[in-house]
Amino acid sequence: MDTKCALTGKIALVTGAGRGIGRGIAERLARDGALVGVHYGHSETAALEVVAGIREDGGLAFPVGAELGVPGDADAVFAAFDAGLLEQTEGAVDAGGSLDILVNSAGVSGSGPIGESVPEVFDRMIAVNAKAPFFLVQQALRRMRDGGRVINISSLATRRAFPDSVAYAMSKGALDTMTLCLAKELGGRGITVNTIGPGFIETDMNARRRKTPQARAALAARSVFDRIGRPSDVADVVAFLASDDSRWITGQYLDVSGGTDL
Template identity: 65%
Template sequence: MGDLSGKTALVTGSGRGIGRGIAQRLARDGALVAVHYNTDDAAAKETVASIEAAGGRAFAMGAELGVPGDAAALFAAFDSELAAYGAEPGLDILVNNAATRFSGRIAEATEEEFDRTIAVNVKAPFFLVQHGLRRMRDGGRIINISSAVTRTAYPSSIAYSVSKGGVDTLTLTLAKDLGDRGITVNTLAPGWVETHVTAARTATPEGRAALAACSVFNRIGQPADIADVAAFLASDDSRWITGQRIDVTGGSTL
């Protein structure tokens, strides 16, 4: 993978799960990583500690997403923490990973749950990109985390599916808009990954086996499976790839 030394990355929702895996991998490749959290500062500090223990550089920063002014508040915290860390201002890599998930079919959805899903999963990344671009250096990288649900029907997660469809469209449009700055914009679409989100499903041998069987490799995805592809997209090796939705489901949608 390309050397990310001298680069600054911001990974939203990186206190745990896929976000933590991406933050750890980008730091391992040399980037200074801003570890964003919503409310769980302890988890974010654990991510930072794991990065530092491995010889990397990171700092934690909190900001609630899905509320008015969230992007401005997040980047105010980013600027402040970056300065406190003693690093140069600016941004090279933005990973929009933070998301919320409402489980329910269309008859069960409420307006409040739908609005919250759209606010966190679509509106927040939209304006985080807007604010991030004011700081992003030419040749930067934007990586959006979508989901397999935009290509496979999951009626029990319809609001989440709609929101992730918006992320896919955001990626496509931004890629064309930002090409003249050398900024690439791509989406990663994971399937089942072993995180806190799937903990209830993997609590029994039968549940684990069912999720594993979705992949042609007969195993459940791990955060590192997604993080390694994110590291490639963050590197100079991916300079000729933009506007793409990359399936990282382990062949679950074949």
């Protein structure tokens, strides 16, 4: 399949697409031909930069601004998505069949070991990393065409022990379980639901782990390829799951960690 047109005619929403993994995913899906809603929670400037870059490369994208982890967040996301889509398509697409691909990429981290965790941080992790994706999927299914794709960005932390990130791992583990249940429920509509578990990817979220050359080298050494992952390493796998080539894959957790800690 020609990846340059694999997603032509498809409409995607990528949460947390203003930076990091989400940005890489949005850019890749747009290169493959999808019209991409670039969601952001706080940094409008970053999201607009992503949209501008996609358009400069000949792709299609529009910004979707709404904070996650607050009451009514899913409603706000899709209100912004619907409005942006109508503007982008000049009213040619309505909300009834306006989505093919949902990528739940947005997330927060920084919980620390259990002895240092506080309820406010724990609640924030659950609200953004687990509750928001749940209700985003609920809203998405009202718009998603049969044969659509739901792709959840989880973490290697749900399959390996990272005691300094226990709340984060718990919140991402909820995505893994949701994936299984939704894959069973939505199979009749031809909608696939899968989870990706990245390892250490070079993003702002884990910059604290790469503050020195020694720390950076130690992280790289945990992969069999002796390097830290890039957002494109994850985005390329998302593009496969978003395409028709993945039609017989659902309910799966895909380890995209570069062989970390094998």
